[in-house]
Amino acid sequence: MPIQVARHLRREITEGRLSGSMPGVHTLAAELGVHRATVDAALRALEKQGFLIPQGVGRRRLIRLPEDSRAKIRLRVGIMLYDPQDKDLPFMIDLRHRLLEAGHAPHFAKRTLSELSFDPERLAPVVKKSETDAWIVLAGSREVLSWFAERTIPVFAIFGGMLRLPVAGGGPAKALAFRQLTRRLLELGHQRIVLLSDSPASHEEPGLLAGAILDELAKAGIATGPYNVPGWDGSPDGVRQTLDRLFAATPPTALLIDGVLPFATAQQHLSRHGIHAPQDVSLICADPDPLFEWNQPTVAHVGWDIAPLIRRAIRWADNVAQGKPDKRKILPQAKFVDGGTVGPAPR
Template structure:
């Protein structure tokens, strides 16, 4: 099958090859110079350089300044970066596929761990042993619970936490900073008359520790004298049956008027539950997803959700991988600010 590439895609492919050959070191030539050299207009060059930024090969230094080359140019590739998924099905998640694409574009190899966090029951020691047994030089854990990350942070092998609670740990990582978005969402719900707000979180693990976002959720409820405690942040078995039982229990007494869900797939399951039940208690519920997925733009009526820039997350992961390939220690933690995207449905 033939695919026709745009001029910008062709230029990006050419520049990528030149970068991998080591033609430029440190910083990239400017747009005008590249346009003269390749005989194309500046806007085409800009789109091509933008693609290389999204792939993690370049990093913008601001308007009027040359882009920093972040591609691994040391000639040494990581043998393999092990990716530990949250669930086995996450191999098809758009972020995981984009993660692999960006790492491959930067010259790294990836492999999925033989078992996911859910398959290992989030057991820190089991996760550690699995990583140690794998012939990789570095690892990435996706949405790892705090106890797991505390264990892995002690390993000598370089690691990266993608979407996990890593504050005060000697471990590199990135993910959305959802605290400002959470404050904004609760404030909006309260102003619109919602008196019973519940959050369903898969990330309440066996030890029932709350993460920062969940603590802020409860603090925001308390500030407004709204019901709080475990009734608003229930602990439930992270299975389809467990979710159904939790939802049934929520509507037995004092039904919620708004439900926040921390996973985009769970948000569809909650919406399905609500649509299958009749009565005002179910119809009036506003569902907000504190996760993000591109499929939300296809929803009618529109849904409310927390949004962050996936490209910024990918750039940070690639930069860490490049540092590891160069033998550099990298423990930088770089959160990406999330914002609350509100639909008209949540204003009712």
């Protein structure tokens, strides 16, 4: 049994899922469902093989790759997620598998951006302690990506505030789709249109996407303000509280919600209060999800093809591994996909 545990942990190390320091015996025994003695024997075996460096009683062993193992890995790629659950996103699973197939060693950072409050000062020690050759950052704020851009370590930004920064990356160009969906809502008689996003710019200095909606509303002669981009704190409770505030006074007739999980939370919360789409409010998700076609009614959303972005990330990793500078971005065009959750403005 110790041999199997050692083999499993060695694979986790060589593929980059374990780095820095090895979790303690008690933690590993609980995670793997084996006796502590078995884990202890496996760790001692890894010490002899050169994968672990003991630090004394009560201190975690350091993880390192022996030179013969290190040569087999082209690039150690750290993945900095937005939220912990993002590791289960289908495209993230696909990206990780594609990196492994290309001979790289991807691993998730021990903390996510949301857990670090998007604070570069808190981010710095996490990056410093990680044995990583390059980083992929998911939905990083402009401040976070600017911090990465100032370092020598290569970075690839997936979504987030990457525009006009000297980093490689990619994400859908949504501005045109936002204009399309706003015009569609205006045609259906909607005037109280709200963008619910956890990182909106203020009304005084709107971001590109919020600005697209506000601009179309202004062209239609509709006054805009903070009501149209209220924002929230990024939590499920924040979604529910924001919705309660919106519908308590001047209920929106249409809601554009940024993110699949916030959309599901909002749809469920509104339904519990007897508010349904599209008869009471039109609902649009700013991101795609394969399940939307299976919903009844089908969900209106902003869609794009993620495949080119994944291919670009793999090409970037290959270039970095070969020592080639690569800061090119790819911005696939998104489109508005109408669905059953959009209807005429309620009277």
